[in-house]
Amino acid sequence: MELTEDKRYIRIKHAVGKAIGDYGLIVEGDRIAVGVSGGKDSYTLLHILEELRRRAPVKYELVAITIDSGYPGFRTDIIEDHLRERGFAYHMETTDHYDIIQSKRRPGSSYCSICARLKRGSLYTLAERLGCNKLALGHHLDDFVETLLLNQFFVGSLKAMAPGMLADNGKITVIRPLVYVEEQDIIPFSRQNRFPVVCCCCPVCGSADQQRKKMKELLTNLQKSYPHVKRSLLRSLANVHPRHLLDTRLEKRPEARP
Numbered sequence: 001m002e003l004t005e006d007k008r009y010i011r012i013k014h015a016v017g018k019a020i021g022d023y024g025l026i027v028e029g030d031r032i033a034v035g036v037s038g039g040k041d042s043y044t045l046l047h048i049l050e051e052l053r054r055r056a057p058v059k060y061e062l063v064a065i066t067i068d069s070g071y072p073g074f075r076t077d078i079i080e081d082h083l084r085e086r087g088f089a090y091h092m093e094t095t096d097h098y099d100i101i102q103s104k105r106r107p108g109s110s111y112c113s114i115c116a117r118l119k120r121g122s123l124y125t126l127a128e129r130l131g132c133n134k135l136a137l138g139h140h141l142d143d144f145v146e147t148l149l150l151n152q153f154f155v156g157s158l159k160a161m162a163p164g165m166l167a168d169n170g171k172i173t174v175i176r177p178l179v180y181v182e183e184q185d186i187i188p189f190s191r192q193n194r195f196p197v198v199c200c201c202c203p204v205c206g207s208a209d210q211q212r213k214k215m216k217e218l219l220t221n222l223q224k225s226y227p228h229v230k231r232s233l234l235r236s237l238a239n240v241h242p243r244h245l246l247d248t249r250l251e252k253r254p255e256a257r258p
Contacts (some may be wrong), residue, residue, distance in 0.1 A: 003193055007053060008188065009040075009189065013048055013052065014050065015181045016100070016181065018253070019131055019163060019176075023163040023175075025175040026060055026175070026177075028059060028136050029059065031060070031130075031134070032049070032062050032133075032134045032135070032136050032175070033064075033065045033130060033136070034135075035123055035135060036065065037200065037201075038066070038078070038079045038200070039188055039197060039198075039200075040195060041140055042193040043178060044178070044186050046088065046188055047193070048177075049062055053229055059163075062088070063088075063091065063130055064089065064090045065091050065092075066080075066092045066093065067119050067123060067127075068092060069098055070096055070097055071098050071114060072093060073199075076094075078198050087220045091126065093126050095122055097115060101115060101118070118245075123135055124172050125169070128169070136174075136177060137175070138178055139178060140179070140183055141178070141179060141182045141213065141234055142183040142216070142219070142230065143161065146215040146216060146219065147161055147235055148160035148233060149215045152213055161179075162174075163176050163179045220243070
């Protein structure tokens with residue numbers, strides 16, 4: 001089944017291609033592991049990268065990788081059927097993350113932070129084992145600006161995500177080609193192409209990350225008055241003026257005297 005090639009498809013594909021070009025995310029000979037969680041974002045990323053690969057002037061490979069954290073009811077078979085039917089190279093990795101979380105988690109604390117760390121480590125390890133030099137993740141424009149606000153509101157740090165950066169293991173480069181793509185395009189695109197979205201089956205996922213939900217609500221309300229606010233916030237991450245910040249670790253040129 002081919003993707004529906006309408007204006008939204010063209011817009012998403014153009015945005016991903018622009019991000020790849022702007023930040024040099026993909027080069028000749030890359031073998032890229034694409035993290036496929038079963039969610040709308042990762043399916044969109046995988047399919048758009050494949051569409052671009054077919055026409056790209058550089059040659060690169062894709063392999064879809066899925067981490068099964070062991071949550072009861074997680075339907076890896078649905079993800080696997082989709083990947084196989086669409087002709088993707090893929091690998092499904094079963095882990096005991098759920099058991100580890102159950103034994104290590106403090107009563108009343110969130111699953112999400114522990115789960116994310118364990119899954120991230122498994123993605124890095126698996127990508128390296130499969131001979132990949134890059135790992136593509138499905139973080140989109142909204143994730144970038146929400147993370148920016150979360151760090152400013154709750155951490156006191158001017159930080160978001162990077163479109164491309166060397167992973168903690170020093171071997172795999174993490175890339176985020178959906179950086180210019182808004183969630184409001186991904187949702188209908190996923191539905192239109194009937195991607196088989198699978199719940200992660202975490203018992204508290206969706207209720208634990210209240211701070212991120214608040215940032216999403218804040219941005220939604222701001223957009224009613226300022227339609228381009230999210231893209232403006234994203235642009236600010238690429239338009240930094242160190243002289244006008246307070247961090248004494250930043251190199252600042254002395255002010256010119258009259």
